[in-house]
Amino acid sequence: MEFEDVVADEVALRALYPAVSELAEIKSMAALDAHARAFIARSPFVCIGTQGAGGRADVSPRGDAPGFVEVLGDGLLAIPDRPGNNRLDSLANILANGAVGLLFMVPGFDETLRVNGRAKLVRDAALLERMAVNGRAPRLAVVVEVEEVFLHCAKAFRRSKLWDPEARQDRGEMPSLSKMILDQTRGAPEDEGEMAKIDAGLEEAYAKSMY
Known part of the structure; x- marks a missing residue:
């Protein structure tokens, strides 16, 4: 399909929108602070965005008990890789291009937490054992070195009414x-x-096959 008016550069893009607010511009952090840690500890669900060497993008959901993503430090976190369909799209992409974007969600929270960074696939036995459930450790963990973290406002969830029982x-x-x-x-x-x-x-x- 052909479109008559396509935005093709950032100058044209930004001309369409008001200037970013000061708070939105400065809220980005380079490490996980107390609020980010608390958000991750409550989160049972995260989406992982990856991109392969050829530019093919993928977003994959990961879910488990709240706090299943382990914070290893102010700039490091680990996501257990539980059994799935074995397509390994995200994992193969990480091998080709370590850049990842994470979106953490908490049921009932309209806000989300976004984390961007570099990922690698780790088989450290001690780490995997800590992530075991029902005696079954994951085959590997996705360890993310945090480069950027910030909270995202509630507008998308309020428009979608995602947590509203009447919208189910x-x-x-x-x-x-x-x-x-x-x-x-x-x-x-x-x-x-x-x-x-x-x-x-x-x-x-x-x-x-949950674990």
Whole structure:
């Protein structure tokens, strides 16, 4: 699709918006202070943004009990890599390009915490053992050297009403994850009983492979 008016440089971009406020400009820190540490300790969910050597971008969710991301120091944190689908998109990107962006969320908080830095994949036995759950340690941890950290305002969450119970949507209005992926790939079975067995198998796999 062709568009008539495309913003192609930063000068043109900034001309469209008011000047940044002083507080927004100076809020960026180079290390994790007490407030950032407290936010991370409460957070059960973080999105990791990565980019491969060829520029292909990816954002991946990570979730666990609050505080699952371990703060190792004012400028260092570690994210356990729990079992997933084994595509390893984020991890492969980190090997090619260590730059990462993290977005921490806390249920009920409209504000978020953003952390940018450089990541590496670590298999330190002592670190991984501290991150074990139900006796199962992660295969590795994503260790991030913090370069920039700042709190992000509530506007996006208030517009979206993400935590508002009245804004919750009925999951049953869309097909199951298994059916959607099968529809998108090799085709889902037409028999509802067979599809129900596949869905039950996915739930069983969830129960067995969380850690």
